[in-house]
Amino acid sequence: MKIAIITGSSGLIGSEAVHFFASKFDLIVGVDNNLRAYFFGKDASTDWNLKNLSEKFQNFEHHNIDIRDFGH
Numbered sequence: 001m002k003i004a005i006i007t008g009s010s011g012l013i014g015s016e017a018v019h020f021f022a023s024k025f026d027l028i029v030g031v032d033n034n035l036r037a038y039f040f041g042k043d044a045s046t047d048w049n050l051k052n053l054s055e056k057f058q059n060f061e062h063h064n065i066d067i068r069d070f071g072h
């Protein structure tokens, strides 16, 4: 099984990467915790893009994870 992991998957570049790779991989694992909304306010939220990707691609799986992983 071919799996692609895309960080920042709800953002501008990440979501375009999901569009590009969705037909080339069996599973796309997106990692994004919408930190953009934390930094820039709710108008900057990328939730709308996450919803779009989830509706559009059956093989897209989202994980609300902080890539910085402060625990380690």
Ligand SMILES: NC(=O)c1ccc[n+]([C@@H]2O[C@H](COP(=O)([O-])OP(=O)(O)OC[C@H]3O[C@@H](n4cnc5c(N)ncnc54)[C@H](O)[C@@H]3O)[C@@H](O)[C@H]2O)c1
Residues within 6 Å of the ligand: 007, 008, 009, 010, 011, 012, 013, 014, 031, 032, 033, 034, 035, 036, 037, 046, 065, 066, 067, 068
């Ligand atoms: N937009 C451009 O034209 C452009 C061009 C070249 C390079 N870049 C660089 O590419 C990167 C992404 O740019 P973008 O335009 O897609 O930004 P963006 O703000 O649209 O997307 C970034 C995404 O990453 C998520 N994110 C941020 N911190 C996170 C964390 N700790 N854990 C999980 N998710 C997190 C945000 O919530 C957001 O959805 C940036 O480093 C930017 O400087 C952007």
